[in-house]
Amino acid sequence: MTDDQQLxxxxxxxxxxxxxxxxxxxxxxxxxxxxxxxSGDALSVAMNVPSDxxxxxxxxxIEGRELSQAEVDVLSLIAPAASINIVRxxxxxxxxxxERPEVVEGVLECPNHNCISTKDEPVESRFxxxxxxxxxxxxxxxxxxxxxxxILVE
Ligand SMILES: [Zn+2]
Numbered sequence: 688m689t690d691d692q693q694l695x696x697x698x699x700x701x702x703x704x705x706x707x708x709x710x711x712x713x714x715x716x717x718x719x720x721x722x723x724x725x726s727g728d729a730l731s732v733a734m735n736v737p738s739d740x741x742x743x744x745x746x747x748x749i750e751g752r753e754l755s756q757a758e759v760d761v762l763s764l765i766a767p768a769a770s771i772n773i774v775r776x777x778x779x780x781x782x783x784x785x786e787r788p789e790v791v792e793g794v795l796e797c798p799n800h801n802c803i804s805t806k807d808e809p810v811e812s813r814f815x816x817x818x819x820x821x822x823x824x825x826x827x828x829x830x831x832x833x834x835x836x837x838i839l840v841e
Pocket of ligand 1: 797798799802803804823824825826827828
């Protein structure tokens with residue numbers, strides 16, 4: 688790791704740094720993780736940082752919180768190139784690449800208004816992740832583009 692990279696990921700004491708988010712997607716990453724200013728998490732977001740790999744990238748740092756594997760999985764839907772750094776006492780103790788999950792539950796809203804998962808009944812949305820999008824497991828509706836627009840807002 689270069690000094691520059693080390694500097695960027697080691698500024699928080701304990702928490703998670705999500706690096707290599709495609710430029711402009713940081714706020715969608717926060718939305719998909721259900722993180723906002725009201726949750727009390729200390730956040731810092733860097734947007735459109737020059738990146739060799741991505742052209743421009745975003746970086747999100749969440750103080751005092753380590754992402755769960757389930758949270759890392761859903762990240763892959765909108766940030767497939769992201770890397771996750773778990774920081775403790777200013778040191779990166781774990782580094783993960785995101786992996787696409789087979790199924791995401793309760794994260795996205797089905798665009799089909801007749802779908803059982805969009806009714807008032809307590810049915811959590813459930814989408815199978817495919818190579819080119821996600822498919823509702825109740826009504827087979829496929830979402831290919833603009834996944835962040837379908838993120839469930841609590
Ligand atoms: Zn559906």
